[in-house]
Amino acid sequence: MSAFSITSHTPNHDPKPIVYALTVLAFLSVGFLLLLPLVAVFAEAFSKGPAVYFETFRDPVTQNSIFLTLRVAALAVPLNTIFGVAAAWAVTRFTFPGRRFLISLIELPLWVSPVIGGMVYTMIFGLQGWLGGWLEERNIQVIFAYPGLVLATIFVTFPFVARVVIPLMESLGQAEEEAAVTLGARGWQVFWRITVPRIKMGLLYGIILCNARAMGEFGAVSVVSGHIRNQTCTMPLQIEILHSEYQFAHAFALASVLSLLGIITLMLKVYLEGQTTRRLPAEVPERRRQRDPATPNP
Amino acid sequence: MSIRVENISKVFERFPALNGVSLEVKEGDLLALLGPSGSGKTTLLRIIAGLEFPGRDGGKIFLDSRDVTWDSAYARRAGFVFQHYALFNHMTVGENIAFGLRVRPKKTRPSEQEIQRMIHELLAMVQLPGLEKRFPTQLSGGQRQRIALARALAVEPKILLLDEPFGALDAKVRKDLRKWLREFHDRTGLTTIFVTHDQDEAFELADHVVILHEGKIQQSGTPKEIQSRPANPFVSDFLGLSKN
Amino acid sequence: MSRSRTHVLPGFHLSLGFTLFYFGLLVLIPIVALTLRTFSEGFPTFWNAIFEERSLASYKNSFGLSLLAGGFDGIVGLIIAWVLTRYDFPFRRALDALIDLPFALPTAVAGIALTALYSPQGWIGKFLPFKVAYTPLGIFIALAFTGLPFVVRTIQPVLAQLPVELEEAAACLGANRFLVFTKVLFPAVLPAVLTGITLAFGRAVGEYGSVIFIAGNIAYYTEITPLLIVMKLEQFQYSAAAGLGFFMLIVSFFILFMIQILQTWNARRSGGRV
Numbered sequence: 001m002s003a004f005s006i007t008s009h010t011p012n013h014d015p016k017p018i019v020y021a022l023t024v025l026a027f028l029s030v031g032f033l034l035l036l037p038l039v040a041v042f043a044e045a046f047s048k049g050p051a052v053y054f055e056t057f058r059d060p061v062t063q064n065s066i067f068l069t070l071r072v073a074a075l076a077v078p079l080n081t082i083f084g085v086a087a088a089w090a091v092t093r094f095t096f097p098g099r100r101f102l103i104s105l106i107e108l109p110l111w112v113s114p115v116i117g118g119m120v121y122t123m124i125f126g127l128q129g130w131l132g133g134w135l136e137e138r139n140i141q142v143i144f145a146y147p148g149l150v151l152a153t154i155f156v157t158f159p160f161v162a163r164v165v166i167p168l169m170e171s172l173g174q175a176e177e178e179a180a181v182t183l184g185a186r187g188w189q190v191f192w193r194i195t196v197p198r199i200k201m202g203l204l205y206g207i208i209l210c211n212a213r214a215m216g217e218f219g220a221v222s223v224v225s226g227h228i229r230n231q232t233c234t235m236p237l238q239i240e241i242l243h244s245e246y247q248f249a250h251a252f253a254l255a256s257v258l259s260l261l262g263i264i265t266l267m268l269k270v271y272l273e274g275q276t277t278r279r280l281p282a283e284v285p286e287r288r289r290q291r292d293p294a295t296p297n298p
Numbered sequence: 299m300s301i302r303v304e305n306i307s308k309v310f311e312r313f314p315a316l317n318g319v320s321l322e323v324k325e326g327d328l329l330a331l332l333g334p335s336g337s338g339k340t341t342l343l344r345i346i347a348g349l350e351f352p353g354r355d356g357g358k359i360f361l362d363s364r365d366v367t368w369d370s371a372y373a374r375r376a377g378f379v380f381q382h383y384a385l386f387n388h389m390t391v392g393e394n395i396a397f398g399l400r401v402r403p404k405k406t407r408p409s410e411q412e413i414q415r416m417i418h419e420l421l422a423m424v425q426l427p428g429l430e431k432r433f434p435t436q437l438s439g440g441q442r443q444r445i446a447l448a449r450a451l452a453v454e455p456k457i458l459l460l461d462e463p464f465g466a467l468d469a470k471v472r473k474d475l476r477k478w479l480r481e482f483h484d485r486t487g488l489t490t491i492f493v494t495h496d497q498d499e500a501f502e503l504a505d506h507v508v509i510l511h512e513g514k515i516q517q518s519g520t521p522k523e524i525q526s527r528p529a530n531p532f533v534s535d536f537l538g539l540s541k542n
Numbered sequence: 543m544s545r546s547r548t549h550v551l552p553g554f555h556l557s558l559g560f561t562l563f564y565f566g567l568l569v570l571i572p573i574v575a576l577t578l579r580t581f582s583e584g585f586p587t588f589w590n591a592i593f594e595e596r597s598l599a600s601y602k603n604s605f606g607l608s609l610l611a612g613g614f615d616g617i618v619g620l621i622i623a624w625v626l627t628r629y630d631f632p633f634r635r636a637l638d639a640l641i642d643l644p645f646a647l648p649t650a651v652a653g654i655a656l657t658a659l660y661s662p663q664g665w666i667g668k669f670l671p672f673k674v675a676y677t678p679l680g681i682f683i684a685l686a687f688t689g690l691p692f693v694v695r696t697i698q699p700v701l702a703q704l705p706v707e708l709e710e711a712a713a714c715l716g717a718n719r720f721l722v723f724t725k726v727l728f729p730a731v732l733p734a735v736l737t738g739i740t741l742a743f744g745r746a747v748g749e750y751g752s753v754i755f756i757a758g759n760i761a762y763y764t765e766i767t768p769l770l771i772v773m774k775l776e777q778f779q780y781s782a783a784a785g786l787g788f789f790m791l792i793v794s795f796f797i798l799f800m801i802q803i804l805q806t807w808n809a810r811r812s813g814g815r816v
Contacts, residue, residue, distance in 0.1 A: 013709060015719060019629055026625040027637065029618050033687055034643045037655035040665060044658050083564045090557035094549060102561070104802050108569065111801070112794045113748025114649075115768040116787045119775060120572030123579045128780050130575060154568055175384035177551055178349055182371040182378045183398035183453055187552040193401070197388040209646070216648025219750035223772060236650040236751070243654050243755070252658075255651040262646035270639045351548050368548055 041259050045252035056253035064230050065238035065254075071146070072221075072234060073214045076153040080210050084161025085203070089191070092169040093177070106162050109155055117155040118223025121148055144226035149234065152220035157213045164206030168199055205272050212265045216258050299362050299375070299456035299489050300325045301346065306357035307513075308341055308350065315341045317513040318357070323491060323506075328483050330504035331493045334536065337510040339493045340381075340461055346491065347371050347378045347459050361457070377455030381462040383446040385434040391445050392417045392430030398453035420448040425478075440471040460492035464499065476503055497537055501525070509533055573791065580788040583781040591785035596762060597770060603681055603757075604767040605793075608746035611685035612693075616739040618686075619693030620731070626694075627701045645691045649751025656684050657755045676758030681766065684752045689742025696738035700731050700808065733808040740804055744797040748790065 014022075046053055056062055091103055109117060124130050125142035135142060142148045180194045196203075218236040225232040233241065235254060242251035301323040308316040316338045323329050331339040344350040346359055348371030358367045366374045386394050393400075396413050408416070421427050424444040434442055443463060450458065463479065464472040480503055483490055494500050500507050501521040508518040516536075517529040528534040580588055591597065626638050644652065660667045660674035660683065667674055674680045704727065712722045750768045757764040767790060774783035 013713070013719065013722075014628070018719075022621055022625050023629055023631055026622045030622060030637055030640055033618075033683075033690060034640055036659060036665075037652060037687065038643060038647070040655045040658050041651060044655075079564075083561065086557045086564075087561040089553060090561050093551045094554050094558070096558070102565075104798060105565070105569075108794075108798065111744045111748065111798050113750060113768045113771075113787075113790055115750050115771050116576070116748070116791060116794075119771060119783060119787050120576045122775060123575045123780065123784060124572060126780070128778060129579075151568070155572070158564075158568070174551065175380050175382065176386055178371075179378070179380060179384040179449075180386075180397065180401075181550060181552075182347065182349070182376065183401065183449070184372040185397070185401040189401050190552060193397075194386060197386075212646055212648075216651065218648060218650040218653075219768065222750075223775060236648055239650050239654065240755075248658075251654060255648075255654060258648045258651050262643070262648065262651075265646045266639050266642055269642065270635065349550050351550075371550070 038259060038263075041252055041255050044248060045256040046249075047252075048249040052249050053253045056250040059250075061230050061233075062238055062242075062250070062254060065233045065235050066257075068146075068149070068232070069215050069234040069236075072149045072153050073211055075150050076157060076214050077207060077211045079154060080158040080214075081161045081203075081207055083158055084163075084165050084206060084210075087162045088165040088169045089195075091166060093174055103166065106159050106166075108159075109157075110159055114156050114217065114219030115223055117220035118152045120155070121151050121224055125151075143224050144228060144232055146232075148224040149221055149232065152224045153214050153217050156217050156220045157210050160210040160213055161203070161206040164202050164209065165199060168202040169195070172198055201272050201275055205268060208265055208268055212261050215261060301457060301489065301491070302360040302363075303342070303346065304358045304360065306342065306345055306352050306359070308338075308345060308352050308356055314513050316345070316352075316356075319510070319513070319515055320357075321508055321515065321518060323489060325489055326487045327489055328480070328503060328505045329491045330500035330507045331491060331510060332495070332497060332500040332507055333510035333516075334495060336512070338513040339495075339510045342510070343459050343461055343491060343493050346457075347376045348374050349378065372453075375454075375456040377450035377453070377458045379443075379446045379450050379458070379460045379463060381465055383434070383442045385442055385446055385449070387434050389433075390430060391421075391432050391434065391437070394434065394445060395420055395449045395452050397449065416452060420452055423451070424448045424482075438471075439467045440475055443467065443475065456489070458488045458490040460490065462493055462495070464494075464496075472499075479503065509536065511536070576784055576787055576791065579780060579784040582784075587781045588785040588788070591774075591782035592789050596765070597767070597786060599762045600765045600767040600770050603678060603764065604747055607678055607682050608685055608689075608743050608749075611682055611689055611746050612739040612743035614682075614686050615689045615693045615742045616735050619690055619738060619742075620697055620735055622690075623694050623697035623701055627698055641691050641694045643691075644688050644752075649688075649749070650755075652687060652752040653684070653755035656680070656687065656752065660756060675756050676760060676764060678764060680756040680758070681753055681764060684756050685746040685749060688749050688752055689746050692741035692745060693735070693738035696741060696808075697731060697734045700734035704730055730811070733804065733811045737801065737804040737808045740797065740801055744794070744801060747793065747797070 057066075087102075087106060091099055122129060122143055125135060125148060126132055127136065127143075129143075131142075142151070176198070177190050177194050180190045185193065215234075216236055217234075218240075221234055222237060222240075225234070225237055227233060227237060227241070229241070235258060239251050239254050239258075242248075242254065303319060303321045306316055306319045307314070319338070319342060331342060333339045341350060345352055348366070348369060351368065352358075358365055360366065361374055361376075371378065386397065389397070392414075395417050399408055399413050399416065402408075417430055418427070421429060424447055426441060426444055426448075429437070429441070429445070434445065437445065447460075464475055467475065476499060479492075492503070501524075504521065506519065507521055507524055509516040509524070511532055517524055517533050524533065525537065528537060622637075622641070626634065626641075657664070657675055657680075659665050660680055662668065662673060662675065664675065672679075674683065708726055708730070709722050712726045713719075717725065748768060750766070753766055754769055757766060757769075759765055759769055767786060771783050771786045771790075774780075774786065
């Protein structure tokens with residue numbers, strides 16, 4: 001898992017023609033494969049002019065989808081953040097059997113199809129699911145309702161905060177926290193006064209990334225939502241509906257909002273990478289807690 | 299405070315870092331734990347500090363005849379200075395030093411005035427007056443070293459433990475700080491243990507030296523004793539002494 | 543007085559307890575439910591769901607095309623990573639930032655954008671003599687789009703940490719640039735490339751949103767396995783859906799396991815920390 005990419009500049013011995021050719025190739029492939037779709041979103045969104053673009057957001061159904069998306073993220077993201085930090089603390093500050101297994105398990109939702117992320121909750125809470133009958137009797141709606149949307153979103157996005165904070169806390173080392181303990185700090189004092197200030201920036205990035213993914217989640221939410229217009233359609237689902245009704249300009253207009261969110265996330269990442277390389281202290285080797293028997297420490 | 303280490307053993311994932319180590323430190327002594335990389339000296343220091351714990355039957359630690367083997371670092375009143383200082387980079391020098399005082403429960407916490415007074419006193423003691431508002435990243439290695447010391451002293455420890463205190467500094471600064479540490483120790487009289495792999499440092503500074511290798515004590519005694527009568531081939535090799 | 547499991551730092555039980563509770567409740571239990579549901583109507587239902595014609599056709603797309611896309615991303619990703627770590631040129635930072643776009647962009651947005659580009663009336667589609675959207679080629683492009691960041695971000699750190707001395711030593715010994723690359727550099731980044739391809743593959747297999755728009759979902763031709771799962775759910779064939787889902791889950795676990803092994807191999811070979 002890596003939170004930040006390392007962009008360094010190593011010396012180059014390649015002959016000039018190769019350098020030019022490869023660079024052009026790189027730009028072309030990124031341009032075609034990655035940039036072009038992004039450009040297409042905005043171009044299509046404004047293809048019928050700004051009037052139609054803004055008209056998209058006056059539609060009450062679309063407005064409801066935006067509010068619903070925000071409401072789902074408002075619950076899913078904080079919960080995942082707490083989980084991410086708790087998991088990072090447990091996994092980077094202590095050794096226990098199964099630690100590495102737990103770290104890899106946390107990544108599980110990333111490699112599972114989002115459709116499955118929605119389906120597992122349908123198996124439990126759906127009409128034909130385990131608790132289906134029980135919930136029906138009490139008139140509680142989980143699937144095809146807000147709670148289901150939140151659950152599915154949580155499932156798919158909970159690794160994101162952890163994935164950022166775990167390597168961060170790993171690389172920062174725990175010497176400062178140990179120092180705080182020797183000076184008499186207890187429990188939450190160590191966490192709030194020492195750990196949080198150090199992981200602030202990375203944590204912020206993790207939260208924003210988690211939020212962008214939560215708001216943009218499609219597959220899992222699609223399964224649990226039932227596509228009930230005005231009630232259980234989040235922005236991505238509304239985009240799908242508009243697209244299927246051939247209201248392309250509106251669909252892309254809504255998509256452009258989510259794209260903007262993605263772009264902001266990317267910009268924040270670049271900004272934070274610049275910051276952390278400057279903020280980390282010059283001396284590097286923090287004492288690693290897990291000792292490799294092959295390289296004993298003094 | 300006197301320190302007694304009784305038969306300490308510690309294993310890391312099947313690697314035996316320490317194997318039945320025992321030693322005694324008298325009140326007011328300045329002791330050096332000397333040895334090559336991997337000898338177990340830092341592990342021993344951390345166990346004495348309370349930052350590691352021995353295995354279930356891995357021995358005991360006594361401070362002033364009190365069994366503190368499972369006590370926390372703070373409960374032992376052990377001040378610890380880390381090899382890379384572990385200063386809180388997001389806090390000023392003053393806030394670093396005052397940290398141990400500010401995290402105390404309201405009942406035992408000194409007043410803000412009192413805290414400021416102590417910060418000034420400690421900075422004077424380590425001969426770095428006026429640096430309260432600076433940040434650790436703005437200081438030199440030698441300065442950070444002394445701030446880390448001041449921070450540890452703020453909570454009035456009974457013993458002082460230093461992990462390779464001069465390891466990260468260059469030669470000139472190291473020499474100056476060595477002298478300074480000896481004078482400091484003579485002034486305060488605190489029982490102090492420091493870890494080093496540099497034998498000149500150990501012999502120049504310490505009242506007593508304990509040489510470790512592969513988790514076992516090879517020899518312990520005053521610098522004179524060890525140099526005149528090395529106990530085994532490892533010690534003479536390590537010290538570069540010719541065999542007579 | 544003696545506690546065999548004493549921790550220096552606070553919060554062990556609280557943090558681990560909460561972590562296991564949250565994870566167990568939200569991930570493990572649902573997966574167990576899925577497993578049970580899979581076999582609730584007996585083994586034959588499960589077997590049929592996995593092996594019926596339509597499912598098999600979908601595997602060609604979901605697994606086959608994912609593998610191809612992963613391979614494609616491996617080659618292109620290596621070039622991009624090479625260019626980014628070794629050369630300096632205007633807009634290098636912008637290029638680097640763009641790599642993460644598929645990761646930050648919602649899948650549905652990517653899906654409709656790709657459709658707009660490659661459908662027969664699309665920006666690119668209208669200039670091509672062959673169909674891209676609504677064919678496996680369209681699916682391939684969508685999967686290549688999703689997987690690229692995984693490959694590039696896996697290769698970059700390894701390339702960046704390769705000691706320059708390796709190439710210089712080889713060059714001193716008389717190897718020309720091509721030999722240096724094939725005999726020294728490429729073997730050194732191979733673990734990273736393979737790891738990246740596996741990551742891209744793992745991601746592509748389960749991909750839904752970016753694919754279903756451009757795929758056109760033509761039965762037996764451009765259907766992907768996740769789509770079949772959704773269809774079965776809509777028809778209330780819970781056990782069959784669960785069966786397919788369970789099958790995909792097993793594959794995911796296997797991929798996750800392979801990724802762990804590859805990442806360990808990669809870390810060991812490149813000398814970095816796991």
